[in-house]
Amino acid sequence: MGSSGAVPAYGRFPSAQLIEIQNKHFLVDCGEGTQMQLMQYDCPIHRINHIFISHLHGDHYLGLMGLLFTLHLNHRVNDLHLYSHHGLDEIIIAQLKYSNSALRFKLIFHMLNPGVHEILYEDNQLTVEGIPLRHKLDCTGFLFREKQKPRRIDKDRLPQDLTLQQIAALKTGADVEDESGKIRYKNTDLTLSPRKSRSYAYCSDTAFDENLVNIIQHIDVLYHEATFMEREKDKAVETLHSTAAEAATIAKHANVGKLLLGHFSARYKELEPLLDEARVVFSNCYLACEGNTFTIDE
């Protein structure tokens, strides 16, 4: 929804991404204007049940209150889970108080633990891990991992006489046995290997930090902030941000499949030069700009 750093510029909006996994929708960061961007790109805002806020710099959360009010006015009733560092609850509650509003739905706050790599969310299909990032405020990245998926039934070879229970067991990897416990069909004769379990990490904002490398090793897609070009490296060091080449270095060392860049400084009108610097280090690299969708094949 937004590729901009702290100051929006050239039509770029501050940080926000919508992650869709197995028909579940997660919002990661929610900079100013996120609700308008979600509408512009026809995203199903009412299907978002979990919002992860990396840190409390304004460009990462100032769109949240407007989104909450809009969900309220659109008669949302389902619980909404918010994951954030300390303070977001106070900020939201003060704004509800002075607008004399009681939301129609329940907000459930989950506090992030600074500096801790841990599972924040888990269901039967995926986990979301919090990743410690190195920034001026407590800051957490988010790693989405699909769990091992079921084996796929090979419909062409499936006998007609199996029960639903036996088919379910096949998906878990079990063989089909007869009443005496003897194998009637071997699992691998009737099933195909599971679809790939995909993974995606969102890392913004952060200084160059090799500690990330182990955590995100071999993931499919890494989003890593790239606020600056190499010639502004001193600014990156000073503000605890990264250059595009540093983002690429992390991607390379972690052997990720693809790298997406974002959080671009307002000083850059054109972004291709940032991409060029990153691609020298890691070629499978793209700009994550407003309205772009990246699909990870299963």
Next chain:
Amino acid sequence: MGSSGAVPAYGRFPSAQLIEIQNKHFLVDCGEGTQMQLMQYDCPIHRINHIFISHLHGDHYLGLMGLLFTLHLNHRVNDLHLYSHHGLDEIIIAQLKYSNSALRFKLIFHMLNPGVHEILYEDNQLTVEGIPLRHKLDCTGFLFREKQKPRRIDKDRLPQDLTLQQIAALKTGADVEDESGKIRYKNTDLTLSPRKSRSYAYCSDTAFDENLVNIIQHIDVLYHEATFMEREKDKAVETLHSTAAEAATIAKHANVGKLLLGHFSARYKELEPLLDEARVVFSNCYLACEGNTFTIDE
């Protein structure tokens, strides 16, 4: 900057207007995305020294924090005056606290008095009055009035031998006298009448309220919210908003020069029908949409 009601829709942004008077810039309301809109329309954001927030519903102030951070990051040092009902200071201070930010410039809070018609701002060229509006929260409209302007020197008839002091006196309406106190030149022989003192009122959000009429009598331009059409009048009554025809009725009874409509409900994709309903009552009426500029001639 924004013509939308509480829920942004169809590319419409929430409320905000930039008022320029005698090269001074005032921001009135500051809904989410206002800073991006100000940038898009090349407005000089660093020249805004006074921001008036009508009330603390999110669609009227949620863009303020982002604007403050951007001014800070752009190295603003001049004081910034904020006029608001009780609570905005707490909301801002909490957000500064959790972002660990100290603004480079001073914020000066001015508390609005609910239900009181009073002068909020005054300099040698204009006043800004607070106008009580009738809404679910304490809500104040803003009436900008230029003061009486100096008489204009008629350069074609100005004698060569006058001092700067005598010319300054002519502008105030005085005659030019000789040393004995006898009139040497009558003021009206050397000056033209002053340029017109212009006036503009911003009235959002409000139920239909005839009490407004006296306060805004004969002003040049009235902006009045027009959230609904007549067929949703029951919604207008319930939510303490106005219909377009009600806005026009106020304009007509107050004998204003021109009426601007805004704060349109997300239910309306097309806005011409609202304008049509208003024009039946008051013909000199326009939609105040994103990017529109309205100039009042002197």
